[in-house]
Amino acid sequence: MRPYVVAIIGSGPSGIYAAEALCQQTDVPVSVAVLDRLPVPFGLVRYGVAPDHPSIRSIRNVLERTLSRPEVRFYGDVTVGRDLTVEELRGAVDAVIYAYGAASDRRLGIPGEDLEGSIAAAELVAWYCGHPDVHPDLDRPDAGDRDQVTPAIDAAAATRLVGSTRSAVVVGVGNVALDVVRILIRPTADLARTDMAEEVLTALQGRSVTDVHVLGRRGPAHTSFTTKELRELGDLDGVDIVIDPFDHDLDPATVGKVALRNLGVLSTWSARESSAERGSRGAGRRIHFHFWTRPTALVGDGRVHSVITERTKIDSGGALVGDGPGPELPADLVVRSVGYRGTALPGVPYDEEKARVPHAEGRVIRDGSFATGEYVTGWIKRGPTGVIGTNKSDAVETVTSLLSDIADGELSAGHDSDELGRLLAGRGITPLNMGDWRRIDAAEIARGQSQGRDRATLAHRSALLAAAEHEERP
Numbered sequence: 001m002r003p004y005v006v007a008i009i010g011s012g013p014s015g016i017y018a019a020e021a022l023c024q025q026t027d028v029p030v031s032v033a034v035l036d037r038l039p040v041p042f043g044l045v046r047y048g049v050a051p052d053h054p055s056i057r058s059i060r061n062v063l064e065r066t067l068s069r070p071e072v073r074f075y076g077d078v079t080v081g082r083d084l085t086v087e088e089l090r091g092a093v094d095a096v097i098y099a100y101g102a103a104s105d106r107r108l109g110i111p112g113e114d115l116e117g118s119i120a121a122a123e124l125v126a127w128y129c130g131h132p133d134v135h136p137d138l139d140r141p142d143a144g145d146r147d148q149v150t151p152a153i154d155a156a157a158a159t160r161l162v163g164s165t166r167s168a169v170v171v172g173v174g175n176v177a178l179d180v181v182r183i184l185i186r187p188t189a190d191l192a193r194t195d196m197a198e199e200v201l202t203a204l205q206g207r208s209v210t211d212v213h214v215l216g217r218r219g220p221a222h223t224s225f226t227t228k229e230l231r232e233l234g235d236l237d238g239v240d241i242v243i244d245p246f247d248h249d250l251d252p253a254t255v256g257k258v259a260l261r262n263l264g265v266l267s268t269w270s271a272r273e274s275s276a277e278r279g280s281r282g283a284g285r286r287i288h289f290h291f292w293t294r295p296t297a298l299v300g301d302g303r304v305h306s307v308i309t310e311r312t313k314i315d316s317g318g319a320l321v322g323d324g325p326g327p328e329l330p331a332d333l334v335v336r337s338v339g340y341r342g343t344a345l346p347g348v349p350y351d352e353e354k355a356r357v358p359h360a361e362g363r364v365i366r367d368g369s370f371a372t373g374e375y376v377t378g379w380i381k382r383g384p385t386g387v388i389g390t391n392k393s394d395a396v397e398t399v400t401s402l403l404s405d406i407a408d409g410e411l412s413a414g415h416d417s418d419e420l421g422r423l424l425a426g427r428g429i430t431p432l433n434m435g436d437w438r439r440i441d442a443a444e445i446a447r448g449q450s451q452g453r454d455r456a457t458l459a460h461r462s463a464l465l466a467a468a469e470h471e472e473r474p
């Protein structure tokens, strides 16, 4: 029986879990093409999960096993929407699964947001994870135009900002905010063990950050941190945690279990003595939590130097409202961490309001009806929520819909598995494959080991291509 040829756009966890679900079933033979605009796979597992969390980053090894299966082929360095249109891709395969993530960010919508020194968490994260978009090749100044996601900062700007920051404000109370806080304040010795690119490590070694302020517009019982990650802040050497007095008077019945645990951690910290009092080798660094506080304006002359805030409260109707002026916080760097956001991919249905691809159980809805052979999974399906594992059940739901459409005769196997390769070759495009990834992997490990650590990330596209021994495209 001819295999069903399925193309998956995006090699993050959701795309790879979809490939895994397709390979694990035995009802129909499949041939799976996983495309990514980057030369390397793994999406945010490589370019989002914090470098000081190596055990979470090692999920990559599990994902790699799926990409190495004989039914699966990785097509790296292929941008759908630039190298080929969605329409062309759909014409070369039997079904497409959109798994291209949610790479953009939400804005605060306040005056001063565009001042120098005000950036999205997505940009800072991309910088410290060594994402090629933020680390353009110096000899190719046009490199930023290669893809549809062009970040507002590059590595030089990020290095300058981080190097000249004493006080930073991080807006948001989710896990990404915690990652940013940790990377900004954590001792250099800790960071030196990570797989960060050398230039990022050097920039962080030159930091002079002493204070990071975290702003939560609701109370300490409304944070979306996971408690383990929150606790980790309290263990950082030489870092004190300073917490505004907050309202303990809560009805536990209205608060979820995780929020209650977080509240417990925060309460313990608010009662804790400083690191100097505990006798630790204090470096004089502090993390300040400000709850019921939101920014109303960023102030600066060219570059931001402070954040004006207001206090907030819940009114009798349950709405969050202003409750008078809050502190003006000194800030050379403001990182907004108020959520990622999906973007439209030309040729793919898109719900602007929800910033997702419209669907039902993973079947894409186009002009009000189910689109034959189009499916969606991951962050672009459900929004930027959940942990890596959430993408697995999400991908299984999508693949279950796809398989039931095959069983119902909605989809037929009409294409051969080399059609996509021929289409790309006809355009002079030679994608990177898993053999290339293994050479990049070996090069990063060797480079790291020569520096006494497990791995050193290659940040530039040209360095990745060179390690893969792959020809640069004209």
Ligand SMILES: Cc1cc2nc3c(=O)[nH]c(=O)nc-3n(C[C@H](O)[C@H](O)[C@H](O)COP(=O)(O)OP(=O)(O)OC[C@H]3O[C@@H](n4cnc5c(N)ncnc54)[C@H](O)[C@@H]3O)c2cc1C
Residues within 6 Å of the ligand: 009, 010, 011, 012, 013, 014, 015, 035, 036, 037, 038, 041, 042, 043, 044, 045, 047, 048, 049, 050, 053, 056, 078, 079, 080, 081, 099, 100, 101, 102, 125, 176, 179, 340, 345, 377, 378, 379, 380, 385, 386, 387, 388, 389, 391
């Ligand atoms: C900063 C940060 C830290 C996180 N830390 C953790 C953590 O510690 N633990 C945890 O459980 N979860 C964490 N998460 C959440 C986790 O990363 C996500 O759940 C997961 O990555 C979403 O998977 P995805 O496949 O939908 O998207 P992504 O991982 O974003 O993958 C999408 C892929 O699509 C590719 N792509 C985009 N457009 C195109 C195109 N046009 N053509 C071809 N390819 C394209 C991208 O290059 C990317 O590789 C974190 C998220 C962030 C942002």
